[in-house]
Structures are given as C-alpha cells and as structure tokens.
Amino acid sequence: MVLAKKYVVVSPFVGEPKxxxxxxxxxxxxxxxENEFLAEAAYLxxxxxxxxxxxxxxPCDMIGGQIAKVTESRNIxxxxxxxxxxxxxxxxxxxxxxxxxxxxxxxxxxYALPDFGELPVSLGLGVCGRVGNTAYxxxxxxxRPKPGETVVVSxxxxxxxxxxxxxxxxxxxxxxxxxxxxxxxxxxxxxxxVDEDSASASTYCGSVDCYFDNVGGELSSTxxxxxxxxxxxxVCGAIAxxxxxxxxxxxxxxxxxxxVGKQLKIEGFLVNRFADRTLEGITHNLQWVKEGKLKYRxxxxxxxxxxxxxxxxxxxxxxxxxxxxxx
Numbered sequence: 001m002v003l004a005k006k007y008v009v010v011s012p013f014v015g016e017p018k019x020x021x022x023x024x025x026x027x028x029x030x031x032x033x034e035n036e037f038l039a040e041a042a043y044l045x046x047x048x049x050x051x052x053x054x055x056x057x058x059p060c061d062m063i064g065g066q067i068a069k070v071t072e073s074r075n076i077x078x079x080x081x082x083x084x085x086x087x088x089x090x091x092x093x094x095x096x097x098x099x100x101x102x103x104x105x106x107x108x109x110x111y112a113l114p115d116f117g118e119l120p121v122s123l124g125l126g127v128c129g130r131v132g133n134t135a136y137x138x139x140x141x142x143x144r145p146k147p148g149e150t151v152v153v154s155x156x157x158x159x160x161x162x163x164x165x166x167x168x169x170x171x172x173x174x175x176x177x178x179x180x181x182x183x184x185x186x187x188x189x190x191x192x193x194v195d196e197d198s199a200s201a202s203t204y205c206g207s208v209d210c211y212f213d214n215v216g217g218e219l220s221s222t223x224x225x226x227x228x229x230x231x232x233x234x235v236c237g238a239i240a241x242x243x244x245x246x247x248x249x250x251x252x253x254x255x256x257x258x259x260v261g262k263q264l265k266i267e268g269f270l271v272n273r274f275a276d277r278t279l280e281g282i283t284h285n286l287q288w289v290k291e292g293k294l295k296y297r298x299x300x301x302x303x304x305x306x307x308x309x310x311x312x313x314x315x316x317x318x319x320x321x322x323x324x325x326x327x
Contacts, residue, residue, distance in 0.1 A: 001028060001029075002028070002029040002038065002093050003026055003027070003028055003029075003093075004026065004027050004028075004029055004091055004092050004093035004094070005024055005025070005026050005091065005092045005304060006024070006025060006026075006027065006061060006062070006089065006090060006091035006092070007022050007023075007024055007061070007062040007089070007090035007091070007307060007308075008022065008023050008024075008025050008059045008060065008061060008062065009021055009022060009054055009058060009059060009060050009061075009062050010022065010023055010058060010059045011058050011059075012054075012058060013051055014245065015244075015245050016312060016315050016316070017051065017308070017311055017312050017315070018312075019308050021308075022062070022308050023059075024304075024305070029093060029095055030095070032072060032073075032074045032095065033074065033097075034074055035074060035075050035097055035098070035099060036073075036074055036075060036095055036096060036097045037070050037072065037073035037074065037075045037078045037095075037096055038070065038071050038072040038073070038093060038094070038095055038096075039068035039069065039070055039071070039084060039086060039088065039093070039094045039095075039096055040068055040069050040071045040092065040093055041066045041067070041068045041088070041091065041092050041093070041094070041304075041327045042066075042067050042068060042069055042083075042121065042122075042326070042327055043066060043067040043121070043122045043125055043324050043325065043326055043327065044064060044065075044066050044090055044304075044307055044324065044325040044327060045064050045065040045066060045125040045129075045130075045323075045324065046064070046301075046307065046310045046311050046313075046314060046323040046324065046325060047064065047065075047131075047159075047314070047323075048237055048239050048242060048314055048315070049237070050062070050063055050064055050311070051242050051311075051315075052242065061089050061090075061091070062089050062090040062307075063087070063089050063090075064087070064089055064090050065085060065086065065087050065088075065125055065129070065130060066085070066086060066087075066088050066089075066090075066091075066125070066327075067083060067084070067085055067113070067121050067122060067124045067125055068083075068084055068086060068088065068094065069081065069082070069083055069084075070082040070083075070084060075098060077098065077112075078096075078098065078112065082112050083112065083113040083121050083124070084096075084110060084111065084112050084113065085110070085111055085113060085124045085125070085129060085130075086101070086109065086110045087109045087110070090307050090325075092304060092327060096110065098110060108275050108278050111278065111279075114279065114282060114283070114286065116128065116286065117290070119286075119289065119290075120298075122298060122300075122324055122326075123286075123289070123296065125322065125324060126159060126296055126298060126321075126322035126324070127163055127285050127289060127294060127296045127322070128282050128285050128286045128289065129282065130271050131159045131160055131163065131322055132163055132281060132282065132285040133271050133274060133277075133278060133281035133282065133285075134160050134163075134236060134271040135160050135161075135163035135164040135167060135212075136163075136167060136281045136284060136285060137269075137271065137273075137274040137277070137281055138160075138164070138212060138234045138236055138269055138271075139151075139164050139167050139168060139210075139212060139234065140167070140171075141274075142232065142234035142267050142269060143210035143211075143212060143232045143233075143234045144210075144232060145168055145171055145173045145209065145210045145232075146173075146209075147171065147172030147173065148172060148173070148174070149173050149174070149209035149210060150173065150174045150175075150176065150206060150207060150208055150209050150210070151164075151165070151168040151173045151174070151175050151176070151208075151209065151210045151211075151212065152175075152176045152177075152178070152208045152210070152211045152212070152223055153165050153168075153175065153176070153177050153178065153194075153211075153212045153214070154178045154211075154212070154213055154214050154215040154219055154220060154223070155178070155179070155214030155215045155237070155239060156177025156178055156179050156184075156188055156192075156194065157177070157179040157180075157184035157185075157187060157188055157192075157320050157321070158214060158319070158320075158321070159319075159321055159322035159323070160214055160236060160237075161177065161179075161212070161214050162188070162192050162296075162297070162320075162321060163285075163294070163296075164212045165177050165188070165192050165194050166192055166193075166288075166293070166294050166295065167288075167294070168210075169193060169194075170288065170293055170294070173210075174195045175194045175195050175196075176194065176195065176196045176206070176208070177192070177194040177196075178215075178219065178223075180317045181317065183320075184317075184320055187297075187320060191295055191297075192295065206226070207226060207227070207228050208223060208226050208227040208228060208231060209227070209228050209231055209232070210231065210232050210233075210234075211223050211224065211227065211231065211232075211233045211234070212233075212234050212236065213233060213234065213235045213236060213237070213238075214236050214237045214239060215237070215238065215239055215240045216235075216237070216238030216239070216240045216241055216252070217238070217240035217241060217250075217252050218252045218253060219240065220252065220255075221252045221253035221254075221255055221258075222253075224255050224258045224259070224262075224264065224266075225253075225255075225258050227258065227262055227264055228262065229262050229263055230262070230263050230264070230265070231262060231264045231265070232264070232265045232267075233264060233265065233266040233267070234267060234268075234269060235266060235267065235268040235269070236268075236269065239314075239315070242315065296321060296322070297320055297321030297322070298321055298322050298324055299313075299318070299319040299320060299321055299322065299323045299324070300324050300325075300326050301323070301324070301325045301326070302325075302326055303325070303326070303327070304325065304327050306325055307325045310323050310324075310325050
C-alpha cells in the first residue's frame with residue numbers, strides 16, 4: 001500500500017496566490033495493474049502558466065510537471081529505476097498507464113529522460129526540458145534571428161528568458177535583457193553574458209530586430225515601438241498581468257501603429273505546439289550544456305510542503321533561473 005500526498009487548489013486565485021488557496025491531502029493508491037508503473041516524485045516544476053490553466057471546477061488537483069523515478073513497474077518500457085518527466089501535478093506518488101498518457105492534452109505528457117550523464121536530473125524540468133524547449137523553439141522558429149541582429153528578452157533572468165538570451169548569443173546575435181532588479185541584471189551581464197541589461201525599457205535607446213516577450217504590459221509596448229522594420233516578436237507570456245485584478249492596470253499603449261508602420265510579425269505560442277520535436281530540442285540544449293555554451297541556475301526549494309512558497313515567489317520576483325521543489 002502506497003500513501004500519496006497531493007496539492008489541491010480549493011478556490012480560484014484572486015490576485016497573487018495565497019497559502020489558503022491550497023491544501024495538502026492524502027490518498028491511498030491501488031495495486032498496479034498490467035501496463036502500469038508507480039512514479040515517485042523527485043522534483044516538482046513551478047511555472048507561471050500554472051496560475052492560468054487550472055480550469056473552472058474547484059476544488060481541483062494542482063497541475064504541473066515533475067521528474068520522478070519508477071519504483072515499481074508492470075510495464076516493460078518503463079522498468080524500475082527509469083527517470084521520467086510527467087505531467088502528474090504536485091503529488092508525491094503517481095500510478096501511470098502510458099497508454100492513457102498518450103491522449104492527454106498536456107503533450108508530451110510522459111517520456112523517459114535521456115542520459116544526462118553527470119548532470120542533475122532536475123534539468124529535465126529546466127534547460128533540458130519544457131523550459132529549454134520553450135526557449136529553443138520560440139526563438140529559432142518564430143523570431144528566427146540572424147547573426148548580427150539585436151534580440152531583446154523581457155523577464156531575462158527567469159527560466160525561459162535566461163535560456164533565450166544564451167541561445168541568441170550562440171547564434172551570433174547581440175542580446176539585450178530586461179530584468180526586475182539590479183542583482184538580476186548583474187547576473188545577466190556576468191554569467192549569461194548579455195551585451196546590455198536594464199530594469200527599464202524606457203532607458204534603452206537602441207533598435208530591435210527580435211523580441212522574445214515573457215512579460216507583456218507597457219514594457220512590451222515600449223520595446224515594440226523601438227523595433228526595426230520587419231521585426232519579429234515571439235509572445236511567450238504576460239506575467240505582468242497574471243495577478244492584476246484591475247482591468248485598467250492591465251492596459252498598455254496601443255501597438256497597432258508600430259505593428260503596421262514597422263510591418264512587425266507578432267506570434268504567440270505554447271511549447272506543446274512542438275511536442276513531436278521534444279527530444280530534438282532536449283538534444284540540442286543538452287549538447288550546449290555539456291559544451292559549456294549554455295549555463296543554468298536553479299532556484300530550489302526544499303521539501304514538498306514548500307511548493308506554495310515557491311509558486312508565490314514566481315510573481316514577486318524571488319527566483320533567478322528555474323524554480324523547483326525538491327520533494
């Protein structure tokens with residue numbers, strides 16, 4: 001008998017997430033059936049999208065990806081000891097039938113991690129996982145930067161943003177990163193090697209060819225006003241507005257005159273679009289990490305009970321790099 005713990009969201013988020021929005025419950029898991037395996041969580045992913053994608057019925061299980069180890073198995077493709085990435089939510093133990101996973105809208109819902117060698121398996125939630133693929137495919141397939149062009153990244157010290165800036169440098173671009181504190185800006189220059197950093201788009205006077213937008217709001221309107229003709233914008237997120245309850249404060253300068261006058265291309269995307277290329281992106285990013293071209297930082301919270309604290313920290317700028325909970 002296995003007793004699992006999981007997070008349940010008891011009511012819709014209003015403003016910033018609160019401890020009272022969650023509770024931890026226990027459930028007894030049944031014996032494994034044919035083709036199933038038991039996964040024990042090692043790391044939980046903490047991401048801004050989790051605030052927006054819960055659905056309309058409460059209470060509900062908290063969603064999210066995790067790195068887990070197969071501890072019991074009746075499936076020959078997932079033997080005991082296999083490390084997997086799965087969208088099992090915030091829970092300690094999960095019974096998984098891979099056939100059911102294939103029909104999940106959260107594709108790829110489940111896959112075995114490739115061999116990371118001496119690198120930590122936690123990277124399967126960061127630079128060598130969906131975060132890395134978000135950066136890789138968003139930049140290379142939507143922005144399509146050319147060597148010598150200027151790429152601007154907002155939220156540049158976050159998990160996706162810091163990755164985007166480094167890929168742009170690998171591709172021979174000049175990189176400008178916007179972040180929310182002097183400490184983060186210093187990290188961007190010294191470790192990530194962006195060419196210029198700033199906490200305010202209004203102070204940047206250069207021109208922009210590609211913009212990878214993680215923030216939205218007035219910052220993004222300002223960046224678009226400074227773009228060159230035929231600039232490309234990949235819209236990955238809008239964290240500036242996620243917790244805002246006042247519709248007036250969500251408004252930003254109208255961008256249509258910039259879009260038309262500069263003939264900009266703006267495209268939003270979700271990483272699930274590239275689900276059939278998951279291992280392609282992981283392979284590219286893993287190779288760059290091993291070559292020392294791609295650096296990463298993990299903001300790790302210790303213990304299953306720290307997940308809400310980690311989640312709240314996303315929206316107050318506590319994290320630099322990928323936020324994780326070490327179960």
